[in-house]
Amino acid sequence: MVQHGAHPAGGGDVRGDHQRLVPALRFLFFIGLWVSVASAQPVTRIVVPFAAGGVQDIVARSINAELGAALGRSVIVENRAGAGGTIGATYVAKSAPDGQTLILAGASHTIAGSLYTKLPYHPLQDFTPLAHIGNVDYVLLIAAAVPAKTVAEFVAYAKANPGKLNYASAGSGSATHLSMAYFVSLAGIDMVHVPFKATGEAVNEVLAGRAHAVIAANIGALPFMKDPRVRAIGSTGTQRSKFLPELATIDESGVPSYAFDSWIGILGPAGIPRGSVDAINAAVGKLLKDPVILERLDKQGVVPQALSPDAFGELLRADFAKMARVVKVSGARID
Numbered sequence: 001m002v003q004h005g006a007h008p009a010g011g012g013d014v015r016g017d018h019q020r021l022v023p024a025l026r027f028l029f030f031i032g033l034w035v036s037v038a039s040a041q042p043v044t045r046i047v048v049p050f051a052a053g054g055v056q057d058i059v060a061r062s063i064n065a066e067l068g069a070a071l072g073r074s075v076i077v078e079n080r081a082g083a084g085g086t087i088g089a090t091y092v093a094k095s096a097p098d099g100q101t102l103i104l105a106g107a108s109h110t111i112a113g114s115l116y117t118k119l120p121y122h123p124l125q126d127f128t129p130l131a132h133i134g135n136v137d138y139v140l141l142i143a144a145a146v147p148a149k150t151v152a153e154f155v156a157y158a159k160a161n162p163g164k165l166n167y168a169s170a171g172s173g174s175a176t177h178l179s180m181a182y183f184v185s186l187a188g189i190d191m192v193h194v195p196f197k198a199t200g201e202a203v204n205e206v207l208a209g210r211a212h213a214v215i216a217a218n219i220g221a222l223p224f225m226k227d228p229r230v231r232a233i234g235s236t237g238t239q240r241s242k243f244l245p246e247l248a249t250i251d252e253s254g255v256p257s258y259a260f261d262s263w264i265g266i267l268g269p270a271g272i273p274r275g276s277v278d279a280i281n282a283a284v285g286k287l288l289k290d291p292v293i294l295e296r297l298d299k300q301g302v303v304p305q306a307l308s309p310d311a312f313g314e315l316l317r318a319d320f321a322k323m324a325r326v327v328k329v330s331g332a333r334i335d
Helices: 014-040 055-071 083-093 107-115 151-160 175-187 199-207 218-224 274-287 291-299 309-330
Strands: 043-048 074-079 101-106 127-143 165-169 191-195 213-217 230-235 261-269
Touching: 043 055, 043 083, 055 074, 055 101, 055 127, 055 261, 055 274, 055 291, 083 101, 083 107, 083 261, 101 107, 101 127, 107 175, 107 261, 107 309, 127 151, 127 175, 127 199, 127 218, 127 274, 127 309, 151 230, 165 175, 165 199, 175 191, 175 213, 175 309, 199 213, 199 218, 213 218, 218 230, 261 274, 261 309, 274 309
Parallel strands: 043 074, 043 101, 165 191, 165 213
Antiparallel strands: 101 261, 127 213, 127 230, 127 261
16 A cells, blocks of 8 residues: 655655756746846957957957946957958958947058058948047157257258168158158258168167157157157147147147147947937946046057047048048058
């Protein structure tokens, strides 16, 4: 006769097992639901059109987590380097205008419109200006052997020795090339361009005395301000550099109307809805008031400046026109 209270063969307690199983199933259900919801959340990509480790890459990684928190979604950085930044720009230009694929761009973006003979996008028409982050200015360094202590003295020496001085750059069409070619043109002097593969190489040539001059971004020039092998004679901005306030601008010290700096900002594909544009702009503007973010930008030589989308668009149009003139003066073209 079977007893009602008897356990099944093997001694297991079915009711106890069931009671323990229900909480476990609930836990798994909610874990699955959380994963499903999380995976459904939009992920915004900030494309950096250059390799990891450069200023634009570091700036993007300095703000992506905080930008994501402000927008209420995950923001990741994705490097798509190559062809002077045009590979990454092409990818973004052809992406859906949903505000989920962005690019952290700089002066190379507006330069490309005139530098490349064949470009699969238009730097202005195929992009939406979203948020300006700031500017980076540059410094004119000359070899210690050059008998000049000011821009005016350097220009006078170059005019007395036409074609005998050279300048190094990070390659044809780079900012270091165009900024110097623009300087040479406005100063009315004749110098030989010697291109290298990177700014560090160009600066090293001046340090070694094999090149007479180079224009380098402030962050690249700062370590050599007290180096006896080189001399800083001017900054390239419209105002004195925040990082070198004692150094006169090239404009005020010998070459009137000269100015060359690089903007840094976020763009998206053309056609992003205005609501998304304003949300991203407001989020970045908020970040540019955060002391932690400002400290990170400071370390990269970036002077922060928040602009409305419309004001940023005006800046881009003006820079595009200016860079067209600069590229023409330099003679640089890439097929």
